[in-house]
Amino acid sequence: MATTVSNHRQREPVDESSSTLDNLLHCPVCTNEFNAPKLLPCLHSFCFECLESSLSQSQIGPGQAFLCPLCKTQCVVPPRGIRAMKSNVFLVTLQEFFHNKTLDPDQECETCDSGRAARKKCIECTDWMCNQCCAMHLKVDTHLQTLLAAATCFIHSALKCTVFT
Numbered sequence: 001m002a003t004t005v006s007n008h009r010q011r012e013p014v015d016e017s018s019s020t021l022d023n024l025l026h027c028p029v030c031t032n033e034f035n036a037p038k039l040l041p042c043l044h045s046f047c048f049e050c051l052e053s054s055l056s057q058s059q060i061g062p063g064q065a066f067l068c069p070l071c072k073t074q075c076v077v078p079p080r081g082i083r084a085m086k087s088n089v090f091l092v093t094l095q096e097f098f099h100n101k102t103l104d105p106d107q108e109c110e111t112c113d114s115g116r117a118a119r120k121k122c123i124e125c126t127d128w129m130c131n132q133c134c135a136m137h138l139k140v141d142t143h144l145q146t147l148l149a150a151a152t153c154f155i156h157s158a159l160k161c162t163v164f165t
Contacts, residue, residue, distance in 0.1 A: 025095055028070060029054065034095065037088040042073035045088045052082050089126065109133055 027034050029050040036048035046054075046069075055077065060066045062079050078084035107118040109130035118128035122137060129137055 025091070034088070034091055037091045038082065038085040039088040040068050040073070040075045040085070042068045042071050042075065044068050044070045045091055048082065051085075055082065093121070093126075111137070 025033055027037070027045075027047045027050055029046055032047070034045065034047055037045040038048050038051055039045050054069070055061075055066060058066065060077060062077050062081050065074050065076050067073065068075055105117075107128050109116050109118050110127045111129045111133040114130065114132075116130035116132070119131050120134045121128050122134075127137075
């Protein structure tokens, strides 16, 4: 159904020990690792190219409705097209984390001009920040990092989220 792009990571054969988290990082259409994941209103995600290919094959364009392939919730293509759909920044950040593309020791703060080493990354605006900038950034209520700082693991309820804190 979808065209495979060369920068997709090919999925390893599925076995019974595959983790749920690994499944979260793969597109349900092409089964490859997500590439530019787009978020539907029902909160399911698909690769941009998979979504674009599937909708164009069905001759569905801007302003037209379609059903989510997984849950059959009705969704509408934005007037500006599929590119205008929200990107799933959380999935992209999760991919970076699991592929050791997190913090480069030489990464400097992208928020200030101090040259201080970056220590944390906001998953909403994707900026790497020093501890001082991060403290100020956490005061912005619209950022998801505020919610993650106090989140507990949904699998291990006794543990707090430490990925972005």
